[in-house]
Ligand SMILES: Nc1ncnc2c1ncn2[C@@H]1O[C@H](COP(=O)(O)OP(=O)(O)OP(=O)(O)O)[C@@H](O)[C@H]1O
């Protein structure tokens with residue numbers, strides 16, 4: 199196995215070569231139906247809307263004897279000549295042929311007119327002045343101005359000069375050509391297809407374990423670490439690489455022949471015997487689909503094992519067609535039965551051991567947890583934003599048959615590949631982000647019930663509310679449509695070459711221009727670059743080398759929170775000065791050590807701090823010299839992880855002291871109103887659960903004021919005394 203050491207291996211994923219060709223007939227910039235309006239708005243922009251005109255300088259020294267040549271030329275007759283020039287159809291025709299469409303023509307022409315008619319005519323290019331003079335005398339035709347106009351337009355809009363090059367660079371129609379290492383191998387492709395819980399990953403992992411060298415690419419950190427732990431437990435040394443972490447079975451100097459990683463981290467330059475790409479149907483994901491496409495086309499292995507829904511088979515075949523690679527399909531049946539219940543749960547008193555309530559927002563997770571606690575059930579809780587330690591601890595608690603906790607409340611973060619001891623999956627609702635759950639997502643979630651080899655082999659899917667059960671049945675009965683197109687994203691090299699042709703453009707502008715010019719073929723769509731752009735805007739004024747800026751902007755940071763965004767900018771600024779981002783510097787900014795959370799705002803602060811430390815570790819993986827204190831920061835993040843766990847549990851206990859339990863009418867009133875707000879918001883369409891704090895989730899979405907809760911706390915404390 200050829201391994202690129204340490205950081206280079208990681209950076210490998212950012213430096214894919216582009217050898218795109220310009221000869222195909224692309225359909226310009228296809229996009230999926232975007233759930234996010236903000237994306238579709240940006241995607242609609244054309245290059246003409248994005249380019250800023252540059253001012254063309256006049257000459258500083260007049261040519262000798264100029265007055266003599268130009269005779270009676272003045273601004274009035276220049277205007278007349280230019281008006282005539284503008285009206286000529288031939289001029290428009292020529293302009294179009296040179297990439298100057300009507301919109302750009304008018305902007306260029308305005309600038310050209312300003313240039314030709316300054317207060318002091320002697321500052322105009324003498325050759326142009328002579329021509330203007332000849333035109334005004336009727337000696338020459340105004341169309342002869344065209345070369346001057348074209349030259350001027352290219353100075354005003356430098357992209358015109360490079361348009362052909364830009365189109366070639368941003369031609370994403372042949373992504374299989376970006377991976378020379380993979381193209382030098384005749385790869386054997388296996389597709390393990392089947393429903394959930396049919397042993398797809400199991401069979402691929404068998405091959406993974408047998409191979410001399412292998413990489414597992416999983417969709418989630420949790421899954422990657424599950425494979426890492428299991429493989430090592432089998433006595434096969436295996437390393438782990440995720441965005442924020444690298445762990446070695448032995449040590450840094452002895453990388454193992456087996457590696458478990460998140461799919462984004464796959465190095466397409468690393469040659470191995472087997473690569474497993476799990477959950478291949480994620481090719482269709484609007485945000486992350488590019489990573490699966492890249493892994494499929496770029497994995498440099500003798501054998502590629504894909505695991506996933508049969509809906510991905512056709513598109514995988516189509517993507518591999520131009521390479522001449524064929525796919526061997528292996529179908530599997532579900533290993534244990536999954537039935538849909540005839541009755542919804544309806545009441546929390548009907549909850550049983552092995553139940554998992556699946557929600558689509560954090561507020562719904564908290565609402566259901568509170569209700570369960572009122573019914574004497576203390577559930578385990580898993581949602582996307584929880585630190586990994588908390589998630590693993592909660593999953594272990596739920597899976598442990600000796601632990602009293604045997605009910606789980608989770609977001610659909612558990613929907614992929616995880617093996618949990620669930621008997622019944624209970625859908626809290628059938629909508630996600632205001633849309634009805636697509637069949638493939640509902641199947642994935644329902645598929646968590648009755649995992650083969652767990653305590654509950656016979657799985658059941660049902661809903662919390664009676665009125666949702668019919669909807670769930672309909673959704674699950676529908677056929678999953680074959681995947682029509684897959685995600686793709688520009689590589690760093692493409693952006694870099696783009697910037698070479700447009701040296702004046704800021705990074706934000708480069709991204710916009712790229713998206714506006716690029717072309718993809720029928721089977722692809724561009725993954726949203728919205729998150730990247732958000733970060734790019736924040737640090738647009740910070741003087742960083744392009745590669746550093748690009749890397750900063752690909753970090754998985756949520757910028758919705760102002761404090762986290764401000765720290766991100768401070769990190770970039772310090773980086774730009776060349777000073778290392780030390781532990782002391784970081785902790786001073788965070789006012790370390792943190793206080794345990796006793797209020798909601800303190801809990802929110804802990805969550806923000808965790809995200810900042812995570813960001814440090816992410817950057818440290820890419821720039822270890824500039825962020826040298828990763829081990830100490832990791833230790834600090836573990837402390838925070840524990841404190842957040844305690845904070846979340848404390849917060850839930852606060853909510854759990856329900857109205858019914860208190861004899862104090864004031865407390866009853868406050869908790870009642872709080873509960874009503876939660877119920878109301880829980881029943882409303884659910885909003886994305888992406889990386890916002892608990893505080894925000896509750897305050898913004900459920901419209902609960904912090905004062906309400908502080909008041910409740912004070913009243914409870916008084917009551918206790
Ligand atoms: N032949 C087998 N022998 C023993 N255990 C198996 C076998 N096949 C599958 N399993 C176990 O069954 C469980 C489900 O298998 P697996 O995770 O491979 O399913 P999957 O099809 O990948 O499901 P999903 O679509 O949810 O990812 C796992 O715990 C796995 O170890």
Ligand SMILES: [Mg+2]
Nearest residue numbers: 398399505615
């Ligand atoms: Mg699987």
